[in-house]
Amino acid sequence: MPRREDLKKILLIGSGPIVIGQACEFDYSGTQACKALREEGYEVVLVNSNPATIMTDPATADATYIEPLTWQVVEKVIAKERPDALLPTLGGQTALNIAMELDANGVLEKYGVEMIAANAKVIAKAEERDQFKEAMEKIGLDVCTGFTVNSLAEARAALAEVGLPAVVRPSFTMGGSGSAIAYNKDDFDALVQNGLDQSPVTEVLIEESIIGWKEYEMEVMRDRDDNVVVICSIENFDAMGVHTGDSITVAPAQTLTDKEYQRMRDASLAVIREIGVETGGSNIQFAIQPDTGRMIVIEMNPRVSRSSALASKATGFPIAKIAAKLAIGYRLWELPNDITQKTKACFEPTIDYVVTKIPRFAFEKFPEADATLTTQMKSVGETMAIGRTFQESFQKALRGLEVGAFGFGSDPKDKWGTDEQPDRDEIRAKLSTPGSERVFYIRYAMKSGMSVADIHALTHIDEWFLEHLMHLIELENEITELGSLDKIDTEKLRDLKRRGFSDRHIAAMTGTTELQVRSHRLSENIRPVFKSVDTCAAEFEAFTPYFYSTYESESEVPPKTDKKRIMILGGGPNRIGQGIEFDYCCCHASFALQELGIESIMVNSNPETVSTDYDTSDMLFFEPLTIEDVLNICDEIQPDGVIVQFGGQTPLNLARGLQQSGVPIIGTSVDTIDAAEDRELFQSLINELGLRQPPSGIARNMEEARVEAKRIGFPALVRPSFVLGGRAMEICYDRAQFERYVAEAFIVADGQPVLIDRFLEDATEVDVDAISDGTDCVIMGIMEHIEEAGVHSGDSACCIPPFSLPQPVLADIRDATRKLAARLNVIGLMNIQFAVKIEADGPQVYILEVNPRASRTVPFVAKATGVPVAGIATKVMAGKTLAELGITTEPIPRHVSIKESVFPFRKFAGVDIVLGPEMRSTGEVMGISQVFSMAFAKSQLAAGTVLPESGKIFLSLSARHKDDVVELGKSLNELGFELLATEGTAQRLSEAGIAVTQVKKIAEGHPNLIDYLKNDDVQLILNTPSGKGARTDEGKIRAAGVQHGVPCITTLAAADAAVRAMRAVREREMEVESLQQRYALSNQS
């Protein structure tokens, strides 16, 4: 069956902003799908609100709509584009839900759009618990005993059947959001209520607990002629009870006999057939009772998923690409296997290595959140590693996680043998309650002499895994005993390397340094080889250059040709502050190098990304980003240049070490990168250029900090140096706050100094991205922040072009940018953060920070302007001049683009959502329109902040903003909103003649705002904080707002913008337009 000729134009929906449970993996799958469909000659229309994706590059689809992901907006796109079909299975849960809503609201029928791959009936059968359960019973498969309920009373009745502990799962949420285990009746009631609130259909599932069972996943594909294959099996290291996204997972399944595996395979085939997924990939999860082998089906996702991205990277089989081709009619056996070229896509990959994935968490950003791992996903990223054995892949994954561990122990953060060494009770507690650091407590348990059986009893982790870890500890003890590198014989050293011990780890055990171990093992000729990921365990020749390192005898990397080779270091696992934006830059660097005829070599350890698609670069090395691993690759491929500017902080942290080992870093020099980080150097440079900086200082201890504070004055901004994403960064308004926050900053700084700056109150923050080739510097985008300075730039909304800054200020900003670029001799990208403060003698421009590297805003700038910023920067780094590339003027679009941040607060109940200098957002969206107000309205809608059209607004401004309250109240009143306020604010409004209803403060009793929230009787909260923290009255109100899905705006600037937006949506229709059209219009000017 060849491709369908009756379809011409296909609509694809992306997954929107990066949130917990939905990350880069859908950029990877969506991009693959777009490419695959266009390769077949279809016209592709794409809707996605996330500008930081490769998928929303104007070159990826024929018509790209960066618009809010709601069914109403997508309907506008459908009305405009009139696609023949909608492919809903490649954009995560978001796309699936929107497709379901479009269907339910009759949109698809109205415009004659066919849902391909999986129709609404199929999706409902897979996603609705009762239907799914019925389907499983029909094909003779066991499922968890459970009941779907729509109220607390029904839930209590269900509990009587399943007993405690019981699992509570809200329906139709992504990443298992809202799922948790109840151990007692009180918890149960709370979880059910929470789950009902979070479920878009007010429905939760109450299930028997299968905590401690072994957990497995199967990635299955089906074509429309009913050919079904299993692409990959995955076994979870963490037993049932921890969300699979939060579990360490291993591919392939390790502890199943063939009989058990085939039973699971049979079940997987039966499930995909019974559910009726017509074409494409599905993910099916199973639990197995370890002592009896009883197998139950947990759930199935009738779409590509995070696990399918992992399976694709783990096997080399491009699930999303093939899924797209199956959707338009091909059969599996009609499609080639890209890797072997000779064989077909209809087979089951077999692998000859072990893959380990380890999730990365960000609890340090949310100290008030519950850090226990449950059935609701909480991790923000993941790393994957490939090794020939479990031990090797596991230890590689731990160092790829970039949390300071360089293997299973003996790293600088290891607590064993230090004052902080945990005692037995603490170890037992940490083992029995899964948390983000449990794997390290397994180590402590083993070091303390606990047996594998005991650890298994506490963790339910299969003894197979634990035994291999115990072996690592035995080896560590043996080597530590030897105490010196010279005493380890060559065979032993080779054995250690084969088991994944890093040079750094061996150095720690032998009292040497990483580089000493490296040169010692090189002298013993112990060096890794690089093997291919080829889907077939070497049965056929592989044509895809996708490699991993291991200590074996034969390497498979092709020899260097006449072509230049340039290596790009990626960003590693996603974390808050370093995510998809940097992956976007790395991909563009690769594309640009290829355009120049240079071999592009990608190094990264993040399985979710487009950069780790084997199709992105000329060679892909799936490796941890550490000095050791990168140097090993350099030894093998001899790059002519290495790019460290694009992967965020990760590669920058390696730059100095790499350069010292003779690796050619291209672009801005390592010295310049350091100079920008060095406060004193930077300060003198600013003075030299005649620019301004807020008064600032450095303190190495509390005493110095006090001296500096006196000199600088309050309010002061305090932060540890060399830390990303504003970790432990705080604004102090007085001495008491200062004392507290500086003390905290010293702890986080971990030996490094603490930086103190004068905080510029009520200043406007501006971000600038520019490219310099050493001679010329061209500004790519000036972004004016909506929120005032003090909110981390990664968390604030910003706008291109600037919406309020006067021309002379912009001229000053441009001038300062060029001066800094020239003085620092920047080659490539540079980001500068400015603050503009209105002072007695007019607006003054201050420089807050200079980063001579790609910033998080690069993709946003590229989408706003249509200029491929990262690609241009790459070509400059490879030796081209801006003039040669024809880049001479700053692009200033005619439309307004606003970037808004998206936060994970709904995943962390009770956390205060006030924005501050510490970054906490996970993703971003973009709103584009001809006018600011509509662009802002779109950005809010896209971020999930639904601005109300009518109803009640709670207004509570801090003392500093009391003067603004009347004007704001008046505007809202004019828009027809009812106002609610507590005493002080209410009085002020009344005095000004504005109608307001006074509500009580929480401490004053009822009815207070929490009651209004619970009764769905308030639609928006405008609250500028005077205090911070979950314990304050305000904190409680804001957290309650989040839990009840009521938007909460916490800055005056955003409140003003929101008023303008609410006015705009009344005055005009929200229009949709493709990027391609917008750029064409901009170019006409």
Next chain:
Amino acid sequence: MTDSNNHSRPAKLALADGTVYLGRSLGASGEVTGEVVFNTSMTGYQEILTDPSYCGQIVTMTYPEIGNYGVNSIDVERHGTALAGFVIRNESRIPSNYRSEASLSDYLREHNVLGLAGIDTRSLVRRIRSVGAMQGVISTEDLDDDSLVAKAKAAPSLVGRDLVQKVMPNQQEKWTTELDEWSATECARGAKIVSNADGIEDSDRPHVVCMDFGMKWNIPRHLRSRGNRVTIVPGNTSAEEILNLQPDGVFLSNGPGDPEPLAYAHQTIGELIGKVPVFGICLGHQLIALACGAKTFKLKFGHRGANQPVLNLATEKVEITTQNHGFAVDDQDLPDCLEVTHRHLNDNTIAGIRHRTADVFAVQYHPEAAAGPHDSHYLFEQFQRQLTAGASA
């Protein structure tokens, strides 16, 4: 806890092309020669160890972690082991599975199988892939490279040898063992399963005679569980003796090595065709082809694994199959009486045939799986229809 990797002695594998791998001994000690081949199944090492078709071969597992789930008394395809040697990257320190009864290395020692662990198995596989399957030697006694390579070169090839004699039974036997619960559950979805407990008399069951050339036990288990009376006869039994047993169908089993020298079987099968329904698997498939006048040839390195795609030409459906063969039926000079029903999707070789006029069909792969996927169980149903048609006639 003993760590076999650390306490075992060095051992070597040498290939006829001069390549030598140094690893560690696993299982028994000594020296053994054989044809070095590889299997790409990630599970099922115990079934592979007990598969008689590996007679005369040194089997390399491409999946590096082996022994993870131990061994048990159920996942056995034949008593004892027939393969010459076993090569893996890493043996698990412990077996972890509720079905496990012993560790892999204990099992190898008990069955006197010479193993080698710790080598770069992927480079070995790439060697075999590019040069072709070749003779090799594993030794724990002789670690001299030149001497070992000489031994590998001197080792006899599989071509032209009758290895079936080493693994076939020496007398007729009645088979009553059913499928275990694992396979029975799956089969029950698509087909009628008859249990011994149902108490059906032998006289009321169709009668299948299996010519055993080194048959995997899961085949007669399937035949039994589908309600047949199953009689196993040695592979060199004559057609007359077989027909005297009054079978409703004859099954031709898998077995080791080259089908060409098994002239006795060609003759027997030639005499059976047309008189009784015949179903062949693997070697049985090749023997049917030879009996009909086709030719067989040796593949460069064969097909061994549980992920081999086969296209059913009639339905245009793909089955993922278990395969284990080094020889194949040649497309050239295929006699007119035979029709190709299945092809291997990877290299387009013949994977199934049927006779145009007689009730004869055969597949090159293993519908009984063990180890491997169950996609091809329908072939047993197909045979069953012929058997019952014959029995009721």
